[in-house]
Amino acid sequence: MKKILLQKEQIDIEKAINEVGTEEDGAVVFFIGRPRKDSSICEVKYIEYEAFHSMAVKEIEKIINDAFQKWPITDCIVIHRFGRVELREASIIIAVSSHHREEAFSSVKYIIDTIKKTVPIWKTEFYFDGTSRVYDRS
């Protein structure tokens, strides 16, 4: 099973956990990304994500397909938020199940590392002092 969602709403983590894994799967590895308060500039209040939706979904799909090629995994769910995400909320979750744990660990790590490099989604940090900064490495 492969599932990709780009959504404005908060992520229902429990639902995702219950969806992944067959009776043959001994392992589920779950990654949850959250906004961090301590940026290099000043204290982050919240983050806003902008996405190039259709392309972002395609790119995530490619990454998941690659993971299925590389490792014998069973299920994979990736959910990424767009819009405003508060501290301690999940901006992204990745859940992978597999018979044995090694491949679930490897593929979740591969998926998050690659998403951060190739998926057209951008964050703007909004700070407690009212300022904000787009992450464009300029």
Place this chain on the structure above:
Amino acid sequence: MKKILLQKEQIDIEKAINEVGTEEDGAVVFFIGRPRKDSSICEVKYIEYEAFHSMAVKEIEKIINDAFQKWPITDCIVIHRFGRVELREASIIIAVSSHHREEAFSSVKYIIDTIKKTVPIWKTEFYFDGTSRVYDRS
């Protein structure tokens, strides 16, 4: 924060996820272990775990302390079931939060690998044909 539970009851995964991670933590990595249906012998119906409770808790504590020594992680929760665990239920969960994701991945992997080697807990597989087998490598 460090938390260890050895319990008979089902694990409340959502609660554990909400407990780990400060506002400075950008990553939570979660491992869920579940009984596998397809054993080498025949189809598993459920598993029973027996624990040397006091020593098991001490050994898990050592492993968590080692992880905190090795990596800059913030929170760690380990919950292991004893007694009967059905297919698709979690027999163990490990949740670790950290500022950046690398250390959460490394420490969760270290913790589960080491638990499987050193913590005095044993499983007996109960099969659909009514037989059972203790995992003692005899």
Place this chain on the structure above:
Amino acid sequence: MKIVVNTFSSVKTLCGFSEKEFNLNGKSSVGDVLNALFKEYNTLIKLKNKLLFAVNEEYCDESKILQDGDQLSIFPPVSGG
């Protein structure tokens, strides 16, 4: 021939549009369109060599030759996750 340029994040802010039609005279590459944009939107130059490009939602580089009706997307390094 006509193409559509769409922009995201800081590129959108610097260009002031998220989607715009461009008329190209003859064979043009992504780089040609980019140079035209740099002339019109000077501040975009600070992102030079960092920008990413996609034609019809597939990543490409500046040498990619555009076809009539192509959608060219220009955006800064991604920062999702």
Place this chain on the structure above:
Amino acid sequence: MKIVVNTFSSVKTLCGFSEKEFNLNGKSSVGDVLNALFKEYNTLIKLKNKLLFAVNEEYCDESKILQDGDQLSIFPPVSGG
């Protein structure tokens, strides 16, 4: 001197007790107690070289010398997780 032996999992099944007091004559190691157990519970021998030992809930090997009042735990390879 007296020690308490407790067993778990298949060791418990093979020995038929989970906790038992033993009287030792003089200086005895974990290995000495184990050899006495092998004589009394023959079937335990099939786990020889696979067994794990803890004295007072700390792992040790067969050479560990026991003290009066020690708790010696004997069990098969662990399989939690």
